[in-house]
Amino acid sequence: MLAAVLSRLLRMVVVMFGISVITFLIFFATPSSDPAARIAGKNAAQETIEAVRKDFGLDRPLYVQYGLMMKRLFVTRDLTSFANRGQQIVPAVAAAAPATLSLVSGAAVLWMLGGILTGITAAAWRGRWPDKLLMGISMMAVAMPVFWVGEMVNLITQNRLHDTWAFSWVPALGYTPFSEDPGLWFRSMVFPWLTLAFLYIGLYGRMLRTGIIETYQEDFIRTARAKGLTGRKVLLKHATRSAIIPIVIMFGMDFGVLVGGAAVLTEVVFGINGVGRLTYQALKVLDLPMIMATVLYASFFVVIANAVVDLLCLLIDPRMRRA
Amino acid sequence: MTDLTPLTPAAAAGTRPILSIRDLSVSFLGARNSWTRVIEGLSFDVAPGETVALVGESGSGKSVTSLSVLGLLDPTTSRLEGSILLDGHDVLKLDEAGMIRHIRGQAAAMIFQEPMTSLHPIYRVGDQIMEALTSHRDMPKAEARRQAIALLERVRIPNAARRIDDYPHAFSGGMRQRVMIAMALASRPKLLIADEPTTALDVTVQGEILDLLKDLQAEFGMAMLFITHDMGVVAEMADRTVVMLRGRSVEQGPTAAIFADPQQPYTRALLASVPVLGSMKGEPAPLRFPVVDMKTGVAGGALPLRSKPDLTAPILDVRDLVTRFDLRGGLLNRRVARVHAVENVSFRIFPGETLSLVGESGCGKSTTGKSIIRLNDRSTGSVRLGDDDLFGLGAEAMRRKRRDIQMIPQDPLASMNPRMTVGDALVEPFLEHRMGTAAEGRVRAARLMDQVGLTAAMLERYPHEFSGGQRQRVCIARALMLDPKLIIADESVSALDVSVKAQVVNLLLDIQDRMGIAFLFISHDIAVVERISHRIAVMYMGEIVEIGPRAEILERPRHAYTRQLIGAVTVPDPARRHLRRNLAVTELRTPIRPLDYAPPARRYEEVAPGHLVMVEG
């Protein structure tokens, strides 16, 4: 077991090393990304740029720069941003992480429940109106951009109907840490959760429905029916449990990616300053240290999510336990 | 075809039949919203304790009949008429809830053809059996478990108390079928429907399962509706037989009577086409199946192979072939064990000769075929084709050499590109190997189509427009396009219906007669092997345990495994119905070995000229 964990960790390190090197190289291959000129400021004199270049060690060979950056990111943990000079990268990411985690975890609960419910309901009423209705809605959910949905939600809850009884409880946009005010935290997260979950409910609902319907073609479903099990039992216990495995795998990946920063659109629309927004801002101003940190952070979560998914699959599907 | 009045011996005996089907018609909703009738006016009875076989070739409607009895057809795409009376309930009038309350898992239970997929892969076998026990009656969990263990013991699963907590994947096919049977028996059904229960199993396992079913039937006193295409199984199992063709009952009656004196031409043709092990006694050369006149069902004479193998120099010489695969597993995906799929296999094939590799699934016979043409690169040893060592060739040289060895696959449909006409598929390798122009390829393809019993006009068709047998002929034509010296036929006739199977085997023999091609015939079907082979090699757990001339192997088998294999083959002879093989219950052994396993050195003893037997120890 220990060996397994160690090997996982080793693989993670290798993956993250590769990603960091690629990020680093892409950055320096981008035209007009000279960090010295950016740090020095607009229309800086050439002497100033050279001074900055020396000061930041940007005149040293790339591998030295890479090494220093990694050291300052992981060992001394005092790596600072190129764009927001003095902004320490590690605390910034650490501060942004809880917001993203709040957003994604809450949404994940909603979308797993919603998606599974949608999928099962649609599969159970396959071809009839509940199915058609649900699939229509989920098609919409998948098709509508999160950003747009978020803006619409804001338009209603923050603008048009903000002062009515229905939405006056919605606080101003932004994130309040749970530790500060759990009530406010919850109220401010409700619509971000719903918005982010909406897309995934649609996605997962459709996938699960298809999965269940396909599972019904399986021989073991015929066996279950031949045994005399009720339709409900066949659906819930036999068909859904098999069909849910790909959903779990997808969930793990989605969750990892979102926690790693892919929820950027939802974060921006709802003023939640999470990791996604941090990444987005860093990319916008070509802030290499922040890009590096957020990219590594994201890859870390994806790798972790991968491991958790593997573990979950072992739990759900005994076939994978074969050693 | 006359629709015969159903025989009702049970009625005559004064007992009510457990199952009574009258005028059953089934239609399926097809493309363009049209209904297609697949069962037409079917009537028969099954009396308590009786075994009735529904026999017929694919598409005869026998499986549909069995599914109808349990109401398992999709009501939105199927329409049933007539009546099915099961244990006093009119099945066609029951709703889903009624089916669950009275029929499924109550009056009747069912086992299926595919034991590998019929159990839910993610639940423990015990739980699945307990579910069958508890879904119809209140039963404490502990009691259900006790009964489930008892059922597993009844189906002779060793260590039942321990194995109850295993998952299906931990069981071999035969063992899974036993679990399925145990599950079916959970409700103590009055009728057990067995839909091709042994078709997917190896012969020795098939024998075990058939024995088991016979025993259980006696123990439980239940009736059995046995669906099969295998006349050997029918002969062995059924009291009465219903022969089906295209949705209708052609002939029904006591099994012995049907075998002894078939009334209908179709029944006769069916029986005449069945390969019977032992029918080649005293035949010196491979023998074609008798040509059966489908109109009369009368079998003509059987032509022997005229050409003789050229024993001067082998076309294929395999020495010490070893193929091993690593098994990876665990969180680390480390190597945990090794499959010794092929271990020190050596044999030779001469021009014009057919060597058959026989054995059960997992014995390494297919891997041997693939290793020879380097479809996997994990093999060592030497394979000489003519003067070249295939294992020593570069990629390009090997590609050119592939011309000389062609394969005929088990599943012809899967091996053809559905978007390519058969003509294009035939000409493609011809052009690939630069054997001539496209026009020359066409001419050759047309000639070969003719030779395999198809027409040149069919070259313009797509694979899905052919029947299974025709597709296999196309595959044979495709293999012949390149003038091969050796053809590897891997289970090439196994999936075909009996009558078609006979035709394709005859075609292969025709080709050998005409072109002197050598065959490596890989099959588990010993009755077919007997027809086609000059020599036979028996494989077991990756090794050849016995190799020699066909008559030597089949008539004087020396190795215990060879004997077991031959003994397990069903014979279409109703007289053998009450025999028991008394085979020991075996889990199929697989050649999975620890990483540090060193295979023992093997020694072979020549017991007769060319007849080698592995010496144990």
Next chain:
Amino acid sequence: MSEIRSIRARLKGRFLGGVAALAIGAAFPALAQDDAHYGGTMKLLGVSSEGTLDPHINYTARYWPLFIYTHDGLMAFKKVGGPESAEVVPDLAEAMPEVSNDGKTYTFKLRQGIKFSNGKDLTVDDVVASFQRIFKVSSPTSGSFYSGIVGADKCLAEAETCTLEGGVTGDAATNTITINLVAPDAEFLFKLAVPHAVIMPADTVMKDAGNQPIPGTGTYMFESYDPNASLIMVRNPHFQEWSKEAQPKGYPDRIEYTFGGTEEAAVNAILNGQADWMYEPVPSDRLAELSVSNADQLRVAPLVAWWYAPMNVNIPPFDSLQARQALNFAVDRGALVSVFGGPALAAPVCTILPPDMPGHADRCDYTADPGEFWSAPDMEKALALVEESGTKGQKVTVVADDTSTGRAVGTYLQTVLTELGYDATVQSISGDIQFTYIQNTNNNVQISVTQWYQDYPAPSNFLHVLFGCDSFTPGSDSSVNMSGICDKGLDDRMKAAMALAATDPEAALTEWGNIDYDMMKLAPAVPLFTPKDVDLISTRLGNYEFSSQFHWLVGNSWVQ
């Protein structure tokens, strides 16, 4: 040297009919001192933060208007609305400096009794140390603004040991500061009034302080700064008002600047009374609606800035003078004004110096009817010039940034170029990358779309910086002369004009106007339009004042 191209003026959008009805900035009469207005918390919104909090280093339109309330220089721009805001007044200096030595020596007397927000007294040592610090921290303008100080050359070469010996000296006994310049510099006092020359304690860390607030002498001080969340300003407990026009006592007790969200959300927050002001421009679709429904909450003010299309004079096709002139004749400024949001939000320009910049002269050759103002494009002339240049049919790529306005302007130029017979395409690049991308000659940009804002009200800010030989550094990401033009004659005239300003400012301004006209004869760029600033403010926000230098004067407004 511009203050960064602020995104503020990058209004996206379509023509806005209703905006013409907008109230013009500074329309609010400044009420007499009313103590009731002091206090409260002002809430500002921004989509993102923008870098270090070190006033010597930060060079953004977002933070400069804040630094002027937290820190002081020897001089300051007047914190009043209207044209007077371009005037420089003594701040930490008691009075205007004595200028001697042919305009090369400035002597300042330091005010007494001023304390930093950390309680320490302001001394001449702090002033000297602050000037050294400009070089030690490699301030972006250390080479461009302050290189004229004696000893600056050494400081630029070797920042760590910078002393500015002979350049900036303090005399504690007389409480005076003496600054010696290498040559007279008429713009020097402007340069002392921008945040890069503010005075901070001598013991301030001699490197970028990052998000650690540095004590200052202003009416506010920074309490906390998290670039990913917020910037908080509170009253400086040690502040006593010494000059209302240089550093007035701010009205709100506390200013909270929150980062994040979208422009759309910020508009809603202001309308809901959850915030008082937003940094980013109001999205154009909302602007149309707001100009009708909430016109009283909108403020419009002219900016000293221009949108222009620099043409690379060193590579085809714009190495041809005729080609450059042709495009100048062909571009319909009126259409571009519409693209930007209509006449209420922008005005066409034909010169390099924006209309509100001193020295600007209304002259326009590149129009259908040459004279003072641009009236309409002259396609006939343009086509003839292209024909003459022999560049017809060549490939041209317009490099625009990826904002909607940037893309729209780029696309417009593409159609004009196509009409002129070029094979034109548009390439849009992410905003922050585009600005450096178009500067670097390695990227072979032929023509681009960009903007420039004044740093201080001097013509050199536009002409010399954008088209002078000193601003052209091939192969560098910092080469703000994007046209790559270096005309010896004009360059010498610009240098002379800067020198002349020290002795005869009026004559110098006239000369700048002539230089502008002569530079445009060479047509290194196409002037497009000058943008206006639109602010959306909360209903409770009072005393809105607009400085041409620092835009909305945050601390001069009240929230109660």
